[in-house]
Amino acid sequence: MQIRVVNDDMSAPDLEYRSTANFIKRALLVMASLLAALFIIAILALLTIVRNINQDADQQSAMLLQKAMTNRADTLATHTKDYAWWGEAYQHLHPRVDTDWAWHRQNLGATLWRDFEYDGVFVLDGSGQTRYSVINGKLSNRSLQAWLGENPVPELLQTINKTDALPLANRVVIQAGHPALIAAASITTGDDSRLTPLSGPASILVFVDVLDDKKLMALGEEYGIKGMRVQQKNSAAMTGRLGAVTLPIDGEAITFEWQSENPGRALMRFILPLLILLALCTTLLGLFLGRNILKKARMYDENSFLLTQSRHALTASERRFRDVAEATTDWIWETDTDLRFTWLSDRFPGITGHSISAWLGRPVTDFLQADSQSLAEWITLPGQTGHRRLLHCRYLSAMGHQRYCHIAIKPVITPEGVTGYRGTATDVTLEVEAQARVQYLSSHDELTGLPNRVRMREFLKGKLQAQPTQRHPLAMMSLDLDKFKPVNDLFGHAAGDTVLHEVSVRLRNCVRDTDLVARQGGDEFILIISDVHDRNDIETLCERILQELARPFDINGNEVLIGASIGIALAPQDAVDAGELLRFSDIALYKAKSAGRNRWMFYTPEMAEQMVQRREMENSLREAIKQQQFRLVYQPRYGLNSSRIIAVEALIRWEHPELGLLMPDQFISLAEETGLIVPLSEWVLNTACRDTQQSLEGLSVSVNISAVEFQSWGIVDRVREALRQSQLDPARLEIEITENATLWNPESSLELMLALKKLGVKLLMDDFGTGYSSLSYLRNFPFDGIKLDKSFISGMPESDSANTIVENIIGLGKAFSLSITAEGVETEGQLQKLITMDCDETQGYLIGKPLSLTALKEQMNALDAAVQERSAPHTEG
Structure with missing residues (x-):
């Protein structure tokens, strides 16, 4: 049995008792390292010898290969010389080749292929042109150059024609x-x-011997080289070890490979297993002996160590207790049976701020107090002998701050009985404060400090349980800030948080202490006013709130102006349920915002019905977009200068399956509020462009764009896609924009309009004169024309003021080079007056009502003729 004792406080003398085992361990490691090094060196030496033997064998095979190639070339040269220096060959091959003698009589034919495996036999004239060729034992008409793939003739002729050499040449290609x-x-x-x-020049006899894999293998076998071949990427792999040599041939490096004899393999097979077996036996023997030696050394060291350790056990225990006591965040205490402090740890002053001497001898109950029971009774409870814990005792620090701690105690028991008590106190002030903070945040808004929705519902339920009466009702007020989003957009969210905090202060100043102001979320607030004496009191309060919120807010030196809309529901008149009251006040708030903002409204049952109808209408509108229950009608626009219809305006109609035909003013505002205006407008754009391209040749089409839709850059992509799909000329598409659409963000609106103009479409200002536009808008924005609202035309020609206004607007538009279109022209007198004012175009029931595409095409010719007749000059009597 081995005993291991770990002690972080081990001194230098203690470590000496481990010297024996350490020394033996180091000696064994040195011996093992030496033996391992010897075996590794032996194995490396064996591998080196084997490699050298194999390399020598490969070099010898390479020399034999070169010798074989040389002998083959010499034999080829001898045969060539014998045939070339034969008088009969001279007679039949020069200057004219006798094919019968050479081929049919087998003097220079297939026998060279069959007997010597010469792949090519050629007779060349003095200029190097092939006159006779036998390739692979068959008579051929191919030239030497074409068969070889290169032309070795010049080099051969140069060698043969040297004066100091025999008329014989060799070459390898x-x-x-x-x-x-x-x-x-x-x-x-x-x-x-x-x-x-x-x-004249002598004819040349050429023999060619191509050493393919079959010839190379046979050639190698003659010299004891197995499987010799040219190394190629697609060659089948050979088994065993391969030898290789690279020879320069015809300017290229050709690598030959063969099956090496691998003479070193036998040496490796015999010697290496013996070395490995010897190494394993040596290792096992060393492990066995080393383990026994180390075991005895450790036993000796541990026995010596335990003897020394016993002398330091008490000292180390005391030191450990002192270090732990001082390092912990707790302070430790002891009392006598009268619960007076007899000892306090050194952590006591650091945590509480009190000195130890000031409290020794004083009762623990004077320092610590428990909320739920008497601390003295809990400490001295009879029959308790183990550890006990009491949570949340409190005390005052030396600075007078309230702090909290957990205490744990245990009686000090001796043979004589209980002689005192000792325990620990753990400071938990931060934990208690964090819990209180969490509790506060669970019911309050962190930004404004106002009660949140949870606290608001608790307060409301409590007030409703008091059962407010008809004479003294409870008012639930939902308040939403107006024009608050631009504050965040222009000044940042930090400025918006500052405004919200200031709003909460002003709202609290407007109500009584018994009332509640809560933040619903975002820029929405809830006010609960109980025990209302008169409805006029609520209206007075609302008026005061709007006045307070209308005062400017100072944000980094900038004055910010906002407003508010308020919806009010009363209990018990409207509801006695908290959820219903909140819903009704939200409905009233929605109506207040829809009515123009910066006002208040009391809830009425009709509002709920309208909300239900609005929700049903919204669902119907979504379904209508999916099922395409819409159709377009087109109202013509008449050009006074050309006396013809020059454009049409696309107007949408909803064929509701239950309500019948609905006009745009019955659903467009709902589409804008719900975001459905985007898919609706996209359908109108695509349909209008397609109809114009296919059926309204020569006419332009104008499409109205909602102010809500004009705030997004997506309109540019939708217009571009509609033009692409319909192939409509962009110059025939006119986008009508109301004056107020550009007021949201003039800079962004200008960039968006320029992007639309870049597509090639035209921009018209619709309903000119009814919004907030000024001369700067006509000068700065790239409009192509303006459309006068019909409210100006209706008074013509009887009203002099209407005539003057229209005439001035037409002159103003002409000054800015804009085309002028008068809307709502319904009488002949209005038309004639506009002609005298040099108006460009007219649109109204006099020219034509909105018609379907088919009806418009049928009536266009007749309508043009009728308008031209009305436009003829009349003589005044």
């Missing part, structure tokens, strides 16, 4: 990835004295 031996010699009369050499 690459043919189809294999070395090809070439031997060439001039055809002469030899030693035949009967023949007289002819004048």
